[in-house]
Ligand SMILES: Nc1ncnc2c1ncn2[C@@H]1O[C@H](COP(=O)(O)OP(=O)(O)O)[C@@H](O)[C@H]1O
Ligand SMILES: O=C(O)C1=C[C@@H](OP(=O)(O)O)[C@@H](O)[C@H](O)C1
């Protein structure tokens with residue numbers, strides 16, 4: 093797996109594309125350590141992501157996210173699941189691309205809406221419309237990623253297997 097040897101495998105994409113769930117499966121399949129940036133931030137700050145947004149605001153969250161990304165980019169051999177907004181910062185994108193192979197998990201807006209229906213854990217979905225936010229971010233994911241994987245209509249383990257096949261295909 094030349095694509096990820098000595099590197100991290102990094103998942104980016106919109107909320108609900110399955111970064112956290114697929115990342116965990118990939119770490120198992122590849123026998124690598126799994127780190128989810130949101131989880132890391134929550135642990136560091138001692139509160140959940142919605143609590144952190146409510147208590148300190150998005151800017152504070154983004155600063156914490158940037159620190160965590162920089163820290164993970166200095167490590168190797170990880171599977172890293174990011175939060176959907178990680179690509180808003182050009183420095184994050186640079187770090188992630190230099191330290192890892194960046195896979196964009198994607199799905200159409202209707203699929204994402206269904207997956208996230210009733211979700212209360214994603215503060216940004218409570219205010220902005222999902223479709224609007226997706227439209228604003230799509231180009232950022234495309235530019236940041238080395239490859240895109242469509243997750244619509246596929247179970248998480250099918251997506252994970254597809255990512256592994258993609259890495260193996262590169263020898
Ligand atoms: N491929 C998939 N098919 C169906 N549901 C999925 C898929 N991937 C994730 N989900 C569901 O969508 C929700 C968000 O998944 P999650 O892994 O937290 O996404 P992300 O970290 O990208 O926001 C969860 O309820 C999860 O079970
Ligand atoms: O898209 C975003 O800006 C965010 C996505 C969330 O992560 P997931 O993409 O894992 O849901 C989390 O980082 C935070 O709520 C902000």
Ligand SMILES: [Mg+2]
Nearest residue numbers: 111112174175
């Ligand atoms: Mg997640």
